[in-house]
Amino acid sequence: MVILLMLLIAVYGGLIIYEKSLTKKIKDSDAQYAASYQELIEGNTKNVFDFQNRLTSASKLFPAGGAAFENLKKMEAVIIPGVYISSFSYNPSGNEITLDIVADSFNLLAKQVLSFKKSGYFSNTAVGASQIEKTGIRLAVILTAK
């Protein structure tokens, strides 16, 4: 029994010494980590972070930037003969195109509205007020681009 007790005390002592050595190793490892961390964030590797941030930020911007032009180009494909645009506005927040279109007759305006709807470019076509002017009949239309 005494031998067992002595053995247990020895194991206990050994565990305490081992724990201290482990704690020291943790401290050493933490110190190495801190040194490496400082070198990583303050050294000349900062360019790497900047280049990567620039790459990531640039990627997030694609394919934005050309929507206004693309929507203007769509008008060439959807405006029918006899009708012309007197005013074109583009609002990217709702992807909305506000148009004032002019034609000689309501029939042409109706065909134009049908052309917008059949084109497949727009998810919504909202027709506003019309006004008869010396140049023709002006109609306001709001298109929501897809």
Place this chain on the structure above:
Amino acid sequence: MKLKILIIPLLILIIIVFSIWFLMPTYFAVKDTKVKLDEATAKNEDIKNKLETAKSLNQELLSKGEEQKILNVYLPENKEEEEVINYFDDLVRREGMLAVGLALSPKENPQPIVPVDPSTGVALEASSDPAVQYMNATFKVAGTYEKVRDFMEKLSKLKRFNEISALKISKDVSQENESGASNSLIVDATAGFGYLEKIKNVSDINNSALVSGKFDLSAIDYIKNNRNTEISGLTPDTAGKSNPFVQ
């Protein structure tokens, strides 16, 4: 004799008490410390690997001068107002349009979006890396539809990122002839020109390049393939004159 009889149970009791009160807690403490050491070692290995990767990527960057240049034109480090004025002038002159006006102003930049853990819905720590900021260029130009179209196309393909935030194209009534017809259009537009400040303090070391060990250069390829409007370079003239109030 009685004492000898008592010693054995007493020793057993001491062994039990010693084991429960001292030995077991120390054993579990050592076990915990070992786990902590393993974690610290893994963390240390990870940062060492990242540091090595960063050094190697930094070396790689030295051979990527062209890519850096493309990216710095697409998203410069500051507003570079002079370049925006030069773009405007070059595009207008090249298309033979009439420049009516140009105004540059800072744009209210959007608040950074705080990322949310989709599984818990808890807000994650947002990166403090610089985000893209914008400067608005509000301009007015006049020209025929073909010129306007080309102008808009070239603007959308400028090597520097810009995005139209407002556009109005209308008939130029001042150019209307007797029959009321006019081929001239007036363009009123606002384009946001992006810029991205250089990183001053690195806050997030879990950068995708350090994790993967390489730069994903697909953004450069995209810019090369989609942004090809050439603009005459801006070179400074010799400064200094005796009377700065005369031309």
